[in-house]
Amino acid sequence: MADIAFLLLIFFLVTTTMDVDKGLLVKLPPWTEDTGEQQDIKEKNIFVVLVNAQNQLLVEDEYASLEDVRRLAKEFIDNNGDGTCEGCRGLRDPNSSDNPRKAVISLQNDRGTSYKTFVAVRNELLGAYSELREDLSQRRFGRSYDDLSESDKEAVNEIYPQFISEAEPVKIGG
């Protein structure tokens, strides 16, 4: 009897997963009435990702596939055009972002874009940041970003702060 009870107990112990909710954490901008608000950000400091209703991507005015987004975003963030970023190893292209603190990624989608594609693109953009942070952490501290102390994490985050804006959707067409 006890054997059977134990067997069942252990079986359920192993197979049960506590339903932990996981997801992409995002911070929304506060609500403002006027939508025509314009901030003075230089064009070259904005990395525009457009997703249309057919789930096709346009990254910085060029067609791109989902696989390219992460690489392109990393190049953009890490570009370090004005040379003020110490941890960056970018190409220093004068036509791309000045430094990661100024670089903003703007993700714009159509009302007809599927949620699946949106999440995948969002995931890639977040992935670009986490790869850069991980890379810097390995170089500077010789450890993975996840293993860093809170203050070290903050130091890394200061070099690569996350600026991803999700613009309100427009009817791009289709």
Add this chain to the structure above:
Amino acid sequence: MATIKKKKKAEVPPLSTASLPDIVFMLLFFFMVTTTMREVTLLVKVKKPLATEIQKLERKDLTTYIYVGAPKSASLGTEPRIQLADQLASVGDVQQWVILQRESINEAERTKFTVSIKADVDAKMGLISDIKQELRKAQALKLSYSANPAASVEDLFKSY
């Protein structure tokens, strides 16, 4: 006269099983206390997208869920709908509902209030964006796009 006793083979005494029920009960109570049942019955079909950059939502009591997907009952059509708690709702209800949910947690922890959108892969961004706007109006700015973990980025691309 001294007799030579043959030494008996040393036997391991049988293990007492008297405490087994106690242990079983202890585990039983542990799981009874820690397990939370699914609180809502899903009225919409939700197949979560895959992602790799996901983070755990630590505090369940500080999280509110919004479900988005096609209704399960065929009479309601196939257009994705919003489910709040146990009923289908429209975009206009979201703001007030989220505010009410936030009121229910204690004031000190209200800043950690998170809304988790559990949307179906086939839902359109128009609806999701409408919800996002409502959340902004409700000042509920911490948002999580609920997703299932993908083993690797390659796996994720393969699903397209």
